[in-house]
Amino acid sequence: MNKLLYRTKTILIGLFVLFAVTSCEQETDYSKLEEQVGKITSLSELGTVEYVISKIVKADDNATWYKFGDRKILFSCKATLKAGIDLSKLTNDDIKTDFGKKSISITLPKAKPLSLNMKPEDIALVYEKTSITRSSFSNSERDAVLAQGEKNIWESVPTIGILADAEDNAKLFLESILKQAGYTKINVEFKNKE
16 A cells, blocks of 8 residues: 555545544554554444345245245345445545645545345244145245345445435545645545446
């Protein structure tokens, strides 16, 4: 990683930690602060929004010519979807500063989904019906139904607004941190294409 890029990331994250610590109005142990900044600078993603999505997942396995009867299953589940900015994609050209004028311009990568987590305790079997001539859904079949539900959530990401919220939050966060650092002219934009 280029030294200027690393230094800029360190400054941004360091400013955030400094802002958080000074806003608590407590005495600061600078050796611990430096240690925390070191831990945070190893991160490459800035998660700025989290949605909890409720999803109903169902499957029908109707009879075919060689199967008599049908099977139906319905799950209710909650998934946690996080989105933010991949800071590892920042380049030297993305950050321009003029310390004399106290101005900074940052062009961030577009927001992207960072993680999707569907915990087992957030999955509930709501309904299952199996004809007497058919066997119940196996564990692998149930897992396949839930995997399809997870896939549907991933596919819905562009339409639910989480990426726009992630970009808005990232912009507000960085503007606030940079203002606290003393910058008076702050411009945070996003790249048009990845």
